[in-house]
Amino acid sequence: MDYSRAVKIGLFLAIISLEEVIASKKPNIILIVGDDEGWNDFGFHGSSQIPTPNIDALAYNGVILDKFYTQQTCTPSRAALLTGVYPFRYGFQGTPINAGENRSLPFNIPTMAEQLKKLGYSTHLVGKWHLGAAYKKVTPTRRGFDSHFGYWAGFVGYFDYMASSEFTDTTNYTGLDLHHNFEPLWKYQGQYATDLFTKRSLNIIDKHNKDEPLFLLLAHLAAHTGKDGTELGVPNITEANEKYKYIDRKERRQYAEVVKKMDDSIGEIVQKLSDRKMLENSIIIFFSDNGAQTEGMYQNFASGWPLRGLKFTLFEGGVRGSCVAYSPLFEKQGYVNKELMHITDWLPTLYHAAGGNVSKLGKIDGINQWDVISRNISTNRSEILLNIDEVVNHSGVLGYNGRYKLINGTYKQGIYDSYFGDSGRNGNGPEYDFQAVLNSPTHVAIQKLASKIQIDKQSITRTKKQVDRSSCRDKSYTPKISCHEFCLFDIDQDPCETKNVIGDGDKLDIVNVLKNKLEGYYQVLTPQLNMKVDINSDPARFNDTWSTWLDYEEHKFGIRNVLQYLYESLVYT
Numbered sequence: 051m052d053y054s055r056a057v058k059i060g061l062f063l064a065i066i067s068l069e070e071v072i073a074s075k076k077p078n079i080i081l082i083v084g085d086d087e088g089w090n091d092f093g094f095h096g097s098s099q100i101p102t103p104n105i106d107a108l109a110y111n112g113v114i115l116d117k118f119y120t121q122q123t124c125t126p127s128r129a130a131l132l133t134g135v136y137p138f139r140y141g142f143q144g145t146p147i148n149a150g151e152n153r154s155l156p157f158n159i160p161t162m163a164e165q166l167k168k169l170g171y172s173t174h175l176v177g178k179w180h181l182g183a184a185y186k187k188v189t190p191t192r193r194g195f196d197s198h199f200g201y202w203a204g205f206v207g208y209f210d211y212m213a214s215s216e217f218t219d220t221t222n223y224t225g226l227d228l229h230h231n232f233e234p235l236w237k238y239q240g241q242y243a244t245d246l247f248t249k250r251s252l253n254i255i256d257k258h259n260k261d262e263p264l265f266l267l268l269a270h271l272a273a274h275t276g277k278d279g280t281e282l283g284v285p286n287i288t289e290a291n292e293k294y295k296y297i298d299r300k301e302r303r304q305y306a307e308v309v310k311k312m313d314d315s316i317g318e319i320v321q322k323l324s325d326r327k328m329l330e331n332s333i334i335i336f337f338s339d340n341g342a343q344t345e346g347m348y349q350n351f352a353s354g355w356p357l358r359g360l361k362f363t364l365f366e367g368g369v370r371g372s373c374v375a376y377s378p379l380f381e382k383q384g385y386v387n388k389e390l391m392h393i394t395d396w397l398p399t400l401y402h403a404a405g406g407n408v409s410k411l412g413k414i415d416g417i418n419q420w421d422v423i424s425r426n427i428s429t430n431r432s433e434i435l436l437n438i439d440e441v442v443n444h445s446g447v448l449g450y451n452g453r454y455k456l457i458n459g460t461y462k463q464g465i466y467d468s469y470f471g472d473s474g475r476n477g478n479g480p481e482y483d484f485q486a487v488l489n490s491p492t493h494v495a496i497q498k499l500a501s502k503i504q505i506d507k508q509s510i511t512r513t514k515k516q517v518d519r520s521s522c523r524d525k526s527y528t529p530k531i532s533c534h535e536f537c538l539f540d541i542d543q544d545p546c547e548t549k550n551v552i553g554d555g556d557k558l559d560i561v562n563v564l565k566n567k568l569e570g571y572y573q574v575l576t577p578q579l580n581m582k583v584d585i586n587s588d589p590a591r592f593n594d595t596w597s598t599w600l601d602y603e604e605h606k607f608g609i610r611n612v613l614q615y616l617y618e619s620l621v622y623t
């Protein structure tokens with residue numbers, strides 16, 4: 051054998067083994083979570099009011115999870131996502147954590163970040179945490195994340211990053227809640243939150259050492275209300291008003307821009323993954339943490355049309371999530387998955403995708419759905435405990451492979467139980483913009499990969515039809531159903547929950563089975579641990595920033611705290 055031939059063979063072998071190394075590399079996991087968006091606020095669900103070409107491109111190139119359920123509000127959803135365990139098992143089923151409230155995820159339940167860290171991931175949280183901050187040890191960087199850039203509370207102002215908490219009827223505690231790990235960040239005040247969180251995410255991807263797998267959780271502030279719980283933060287209100295003038299309510303025009311900016315963010319992230327050649331080995335997931343808050347507290351003018359109910363409720367409008375997943379590693383791409391899934395399933399699913407052995411996760415409620423999503427096979431999940439809130443007396447379970455939903459009681463006398471939100475189908479708005487999807491940075495980046503699938507106007511139209519529920523109830527008909535006691539809905543036949551079929555003679559067995567299940571869950575419930583806002587948490591004591599105040603309290607007379615106190619007295623007074 052001559053020398054050059056040997057070199058060629060050697061090179062060939064080197065390339066093969068390099069390919070093997072690449073093939074066995076753990077996938078990057080990019081999990082993007084929106085806040086309080088409704089079913090009707092994404093183009094792929096049928097309304098053209100709000101342009102979401104990047105999210106839509108993920109949907110058409112990837113998988114739409116059509117029967118994906120979340121919890122009813124922020125804290126329970128994020129707890130379920132990060133632990134894979136139903137929140138009612140550890141007292142997290144009720145009212146979200148207030149800033150200044152001493153409550154946090156139990157230490158005996160590992161977080162997704164902790165589990166992925168064990169598999170060698172570098173782990174980053176950008177944006178919202180909302181799972182406690184009384185002590186350093188309960189914050190993201192002590193619960194598995196290498197870094198956190200964002201806020202600890204439920205929401206902040208889109209430009210000033212101030213979070214407020216009601217201490218008494220007449221006093222609110224207010225302070226800066228933008229932190230890099232524990233450092234308060236005053237210098238970014240004035241920058242728009244969605245842009246800031248995007249910039250930070252791009253920076254993480256840019257600097258990422260590709261020898262390690264990346265777990266990035268980007269939990270956007272969009273589209274929760276911001277400052278004072280009312281702000282619909284957009285960079286330019288005049289422009290938003292002009293751009294969406296076909297939308298009746300001016301607040302929803304601003305809301306539309308908030309969502310559009312979040313969609314732009316996703317485009318930039320996918321493009322960056324592509325630029326760094328990380329996209330070919332990534333899993334990208336997007337969903338909203340719960341349904342729309344069209345009216346009421348923190349009203350954001352989102353729309354869950356035509357579904358019933360808002361955030362806080364267990365109706366489809368509260369818990370049926372808008373969820374898309376894209377990965378070139380999926381065996382099947384560009385389809386609608388109709389299998390039952392729950393937000394707790396992401397932990398085992400992603401752990402499995404990361405090469406972990408799911409049985410090491412111990413007893414959790416989530417199940418590994420990797421093959422279900424990747425190959426469109428039948429799921430093993432046949433039911434979901436939607437929630438039990440033993441304070442407001444409101445619970446629900448979804449059984450029979452997601453077909454039947456039993457609801458027991460209602461949230462606050464049913465104020466959010468009706469039908470809300472703009473249909474976006476009054477004929478004033480634009481047509482669906484197919485070209486915007488095909489031109490989106492997300493679509494363009496995905497189409498550069500070898501595993502791409504063909505997408506055009508016809509295939510998009512076919513996909514949209516499969517998830518369109520716009521005819522599930524008569525527009526002029528708004529049934530008044532009270533679920534003060536039990537209600538049963540046939541979700542497959544009646545996804546808009548217009549008919550309570552609990553009284554139908556042939557449903558007796560179903561009702562009894564579901565009641566038994568619910569009762570079984572009641573037996574193992576941990577009562578809610580909600581506490582009052584702690585008087586010592588007042589940001590006024592910490593240069594107007596939210597801090598891990600109980601670390602300070604418990605070491606008040608320690609030398610470090612005394613020095614810090616003296617320093618602050620000198621500097622801030």
Ligand SMILES: *[C@@H]1O[C@H](CO)[C@@H](O)[C@H](O)[C@H]1NC(C)=O
Nearest residue numbers: 152153154184581584600603
């Ligand atoms: C805060 O919560 C922790 C954990 O439940 C508890 O040990 C501690 O006593 C609480 N402290 C205050 C001041 O509430």
Ligand SMILES: *[C@@H]1O[C@H](CO)[C@@H](O)[C@H](O)[C@H]1NC(C)=O
Nearest residue numbers: 214216219220221222278279
């Ligand atoms: C406290 O903040 C809430 C909004 O979060 C607001 O409705 C209320 O009026 C504020 N109260 C005071 C006393 O400023």
Ligand SMILES: *[C@@H]1O[C@H](CO)[C@@H](O)[C@H](O)[C@H]1NC(C)=O
Nearest residue numbers: 285286287288289290291292
């Ligand atoms: C907002 O946009 C309008 C119209 O494009 C422009 O005239 C105005 O200067 C902008 N305002 C700000 C604060 O940028």
Ligand SMILES: *[C@@H]1O[C@H](CO)[C@@H](O)[C@H](O)[C@H]1NC(C)=O
Nearest residue numbers: 405406407408409410411412
């Ligand atoms: C996963 O772990 C379980 C229990 O530890 C073990 O029985 C099983 O063989 C493991 N599976 C693989 C594929 O390693």
Ligand SMILES: *[C@@H]1O[C@H](CO)[C@@H](O)[C@H](O)[C@H]1NC(C)=O
Nearest residue numbers: 382384385386387388426427
């Ligand atoms: C996915 O599975 C469902 C149920 O088996 C089937 O009806 C559908 O055609 C499948 N879709 C694809 C793209 O395989």
Ligand SMILES: *[C@@H]1O[C@H](CO)[C@@H](O)[C@H](O)[C@H]1NC(C)=O
Nearest residue numbers: 418419421422427428429430
């Ligand atoms: C469902 O469970 C069975 C038995 O544990 C298992 O063999 C099968 O792979 C599971 N199916 C899926 C889609 O995970």
Ligand SMILES: *[C@@H]1O[C@H](CO)[C@@H](O)[C@H](O)[C@H]1NC(C)=O
Nearest residue numbers: 439440441442443444459462
């Ligand atoms: C919930 O039920 C319990 C026990 O039946 C009762 O004491 C409590 O007042 C109820 N709460 C509400 C908000 O109705």
Ligand SMILES: *[C@@H]1O[C@H](CO)[C@@H](O)[C@H](O)[C@H]1NC(C)=O
Nearest residue numbers: 443444458459565568569572
């Ligand atoms: C229904 O809710 C009430 C509380 O309002 C509770 O006492 C009862 O046990 C629940 N029933 C079932 C079947 O879960």
Ligand SMILES: *[C@@H]1O[C@H](CO)[C@@H](O)[C@H](O)[C@H]1NC(C)=O
Nearest residue numbers: 234236592593594595621622
């Ligand atoms: C204290 O707060 C002010 C803004 O009110 C800020 O400019 C300053 O940097 C803060 N000081 C420290 C030490 O964080």
